[in-house]
Amino acid sequence: MTGDTCGFDGVPGSLIAALRHLATTPQLTVALDFDGVLAPLVDRPGEARGDDRSLRAISDLVALSGTTVVLVSGRSLDSLRAVSGSPDKVLLVGSHGAEYDLGEGNAGISITNEEKRALTELRRAMHDVLERHPNARLEDKPAGCALHTRGLAPDAAHAAQRDASRTVGQRVPGVTHRAGKDVLEFSVVSATKGDAMQRLRLHTSATAMLYAGDDVTDEDAFAALEIGDVSVKVGEGATVADHRVHGTVEVSQMLRVLAADRRNHLLGA
Template identity: 30%
Template sequence: MSVEPEARTDAGAEGLAAIRDRPREALIGFDFDGTLSPIVDDPAAARAHPGVVPALRRLAPLVGTVVVITGRPAATAVEAGGFADLDGLVVLGQYGRERWENGVLDVPEPPPGVAEVRAKLPRILANAPEGVAVEDKGLALAVHTRRAAEPQVALERLRSLIEALAERTGLAVEPGRFVLELRPPGMDKGAALRALAAERGASAVLFAGDDLGDLAAYDAIDALRKEGTPGVKVCSSSDEVTALAERADVVVDGPPGVVGLIERLADDLG
């Protein structure tokens, strides 16, 4: 008997059926933070849910491609996820600018604007509320307010300053869950997902995410559907971000729910 995840839309049900019918040509993608890993106050302390690697180890041999697409550097995601010895996994870091596969890491040179932001952020944040922290990702820098006494107030207080700095340095601002990230423009999770789907000749695509940066991947799935490729949008739900749940075909309860979804897919395809 099938135990595949339950879709609440016809398009999502069609996508799941397409994955079931031709799994060796399917692409299954995931965000990292908030999807495979619980959100924590210190990004450096994030680790994948303990059920993720065993579940992905079951799923990977059954489908064409399993990919993690994250704003983190690819190497950081591999370490935080415990993915180093997970065969059949692709990790696209920095929204697709970096790629890790079979132990090989490909990282481009950062654009000049990143160095300028790195130099100017300390002065801009000199009077920021206590608890505001900067995460240096190499190709991007993220300003986190989660540890401030009033995270949303701190975020809004800094937003115009961060946006002005991004405009001066030619970078883009990526908002997230109590974070504003300054990164090179021209690449997002949707572009990364579409490029990999084309590279692999994917017959169906599923992507699971939780935050605003994942909406670009949802847009990519919508576009692929219009072009004839079935797709499934999965939301790892939270109280902090509701925009994804409103557009998702399948909604699960955070990283534990994502693990359950992976296990159900593996049961159904195995």
């Protein structure tokens, strides 16, 4: 990703140009992480809510022909629905690509009997960790658990995460683990946001895609994009994304630009 001067309300000029080209594709799919992209990060995940300006821009996008919007999150589908309000006509991907609602209800997670046994032991192990670190928060997911440490002092957060990694490694070897912003996740099903991008491309017949994300787990999605797609890192941190914006305010501006350009293209302006 290269540096750039701001082209429009905090959106770099190079990204503006990429959005204008993207807006002309026949079948556009816009995929967006939720936390840190559409919603500011908060200490308690259940209190997150999307930025009103971004939600209005999403409503404008899904009203256009040949345009699909998808929320792609590490949250479970139920949690994502609750905090996002399940915007009309917006598709949902939860649990890092293990759960899908593509307009036809839950695709669900198919796990083997062995994975079910591993999930039971994983949850037991994580509840033991929580007893030793009661200020951390545990989120059960359909195929795993997430240990949230946002709001804890750095030493306390690191201690809880180290304990969780050690405990799970000893008691449930072989599970997938992912470290994100103030969260450590474990899953008995191997699925990534990169897998989600590939499935969404096929499902929506996308001729080009945009993906915006803020966390290390979004790097899989960025890496799965193809020539002609647009990748946007939100916030700081190393990334393979081609573009970067500062935060949720700039995301709303980016979506506003894309919606306007897409509408103008479809109207032949």
